[in-house]
Amino acid sequence: MAEQNSILNQTWTKVLYQRSTYPDNYTDPKFLEEIKRNVHFKPVDSRTAVLKSTRISTQISVTVIFWAVFLQLKEGNGSWELTYGMFSCLIVAAYVVSFRFNNILPVLKNVLLFIAVGYGCTPVLKTLTDTISTDSIYAMSVVLMLVHIGFHQYGMGGACVSPYVSLNAAICGAICLASRLQETRHAFALLALAVQAFALFPELYEALNHTPIAFTILTAGAFVCMVSISTVSASLFLISIFCVNIIFPLCFVWAQQYKNNIYGPWDEAMVFNR
């Protein structure tokens, strides 16, 4: 038994219970009227993008300095003490300036404990990778350092941000490299540098509010180190910093024009707890 809905409207309304004389596939001019695009979008300008990307460049510079110290240690020329000394003094000075220790005793205790245990364990760590060939070690360290840079916490959430993975990868890479050094004290020095550069430095950088000054000092330092190794490495370093700091942020800013987040009545409602 079918009772046709004989009352048909002359005008079209966006309802299902009232049929109109228009056919079922009629599209009203008000179609897609309620669509909203890019509601929560705040565009980033070039200056902010370039400035914020110095955080990534700083991390790259720190890793490069670490690698340079390792190379200098390996080759056995005396300049590693200079680089290492400068870096450590910088870190310590910056720490003292920013944290202004009231109670210096527990901190000193921690440092002494670290030195004692670390120096004691270094022979064990050195022999950990004895059976692995040097080329594999270098390849693994490169990958681990890239993982460290890739997963580092740069101030935003995301699928590939994990400070734990980042730190672990860096320390693992440092241990890999330290095992290829001849003398125990060199290995310990490298490990101490690794802890300073990858564990302490990010906190310090955070406390300093990511100043561009740190970026300039570290990048200049890394560049000088690279120059002392070879011109190829120095130019590669410069190119990568240029890309990361200038080209990629500008590409990002250019790509923002294609952002197309669509919102409308079909979206699942967001429930906020009262």
Added chain:
Amino acid sequence: MVSDFFYPNLGGVESHIFTLSQCLIKLGHKVLVITHSYGNRVGVRYMTNGLKVYYLPLKTMHDQVVLPTLFASLSIFRNIFIRECVEIVHGHSAFSTLAHEGILIARLLGLKAVFTDHSLNGFADVSAILTNKLLEITLSGINHCICVSHTGKENTVLRAKVPANYVSVIPNATDTTLFKPDVSKRDKNKITIVALSRLVYRKGIDLLASVIPIICKKYPKVHFLIGGDGPKRIVLEQVREKEALHERVSLLGALDQSEVHETLLQGHIFLNTSLTEAYCIAIVEAAACGLQVVSTKVGGIPEVLPPNMIRMAQPNVNAIVSALDDAIDSHLKGTCMSPSACHQFIHRTYNWLDIATRTQLVYDNVKKQPNSSVGKLLRRYRTCGPIAGPFFVLIFTICHILLQFFEWLYPRHLIDIAPDYNG
């Protein structure tokens, strides 16, 4: 009709396919359903009025849909389409991979294809992007598309980039001979609020759990009947324990289709707290049984019932509570629409024969469309995107070559035509 979702699975899409098929058979058409096997239920089965159902022995993956290989089901689909002299293939539900496969194979064989989209989907996450791309591929070769609400049409047009005049809006209907009001079944001393749905996050069970204690405190006569099961059942049980509302909140568990009507008859008010809904058949069934409806204002729900039959609220606890206040107040004062008037309205507006006639109109239009050659079809698929386009054109070319191979191996004139049940 091709879909993953059919009997013995029970749900909205399943009952839609079954009832639509029955109505089309009554209008004189030959209808058959193709779905995947459910456990031991494999092969050919006949349902009411000679509805032939093919349960294909295809492997299912998670969520009860088949693994979309396209090549595995090629020969069996071809065989079925030729045996049964199929002219139009109608796929249901964007989540059904079998429907996509059926439509794609049908188009390569030169048959006409129609697709019905029953749900709304987002755009933001990775799974949505992939599903929308697949839908775009399928719908770029389609002859016509049907959506169950105007919001659904907007959503489908945006997702799959279909031209808007290729999409018709034909709502779902309900069997009003089954869903009749019966005031004698209601308890006169209580105000019963019924909520029937799967207990999952999408259906707003968290909202429901927050609303129950507030309403129970405010109105001592109110009693809640909650049917359905799911992972969020524990939330409702916790609320019941915490507020000691054991006598006032009944959790009925998963209900059979037959029990749904019985439960609805006991209620005065129906509460729906979904967070997203293309077209809510539950509120139509409730209105057909004469209940007042209170619902969240999401998706296609504003289009379904007129304002005097439904009270809508924004999806937050305060708004729902105030809408329920209105509904309870109106019930106590007797100013709400009478159950028989509600039933009559639903009977006039959402009846299956009307829906089937409108669907038949779509089929007639589709039949009038000219046949397009495989080359033209592949050119349409090519426009789907710089990577997806050529990739799928390659896949479909291989399918086409395989179909020609099957044409040589099992020629068309040697395939027996299946006898008609009714003929």
